[in-house]
Amino acid sequence: MSVKVWLKSRVADRVLSPVREELIELIEPCATLLDIGSGTGDLIFRSAPKLAKGLGIDSDKGMINYAEEKRRKEGVGTVKLACIDVRDAEWTLFLH
Numbered sequence: 001m002s003v004k005v006w007l008k009s010r011v012a013d014r015v016l017s018p019v020r021e022e023l024i025e026l027i028e029p030c031a032t033l034l035d036i037g038s039g040t041g042d043l044i045f046r047s048a049p050k051l052a053k054g055l056g057i058d059s060d061k062g063m064i065n066y067a068e069e070k071r072r073k074e075g076v077g078t079v080k081l082a083c084i085d086v087r088d089a090e091w092t093l094f095l096h
Contacts, residue, residue, distance in 0.1 A: 002062045005040070009066065013042045020046060027051070036086055041067030041079070048076045059085040 020043045030052040035044040038056030064083040
C-alpha cells in the first residue's frame with residue numbers, strides 16, 4: 001500500500017466522515033451515483049445501501065486497487081470502480 005493510499009484510508013476518510021454522512025442523507029433511495037475522485041471508495045460504499053447503482057472513478061490506480069479490494073471484501077455488487085482521468089476527453093466513452 002502506498003503512503004498516499006494509507007493516508008487517505010486512515011486520515012482523510014475519518015476527517016471527511018461527517019461531511020459524507022450529510023451527503024448520504026441527501027441521496028434518494030434507488031438513486032444512481034457518480035463519484036468523481038472516489039479515492040478509497042468510502043463515500044460510494046457507505047452510500048451503497050441507498051443506491052440502485054454507483055460508479056466510483058479516480059485517476060490514481062493505487063486508489064482504485066484499494067477500493068476494488070474493499071468492494072470485494074464488503075460484497076458491494078451495486079458499485080463499479082474505474083481508473084479514469086476525467087481530464088481525458090475519451091472517458092465519456094466508458095459511460096456508454
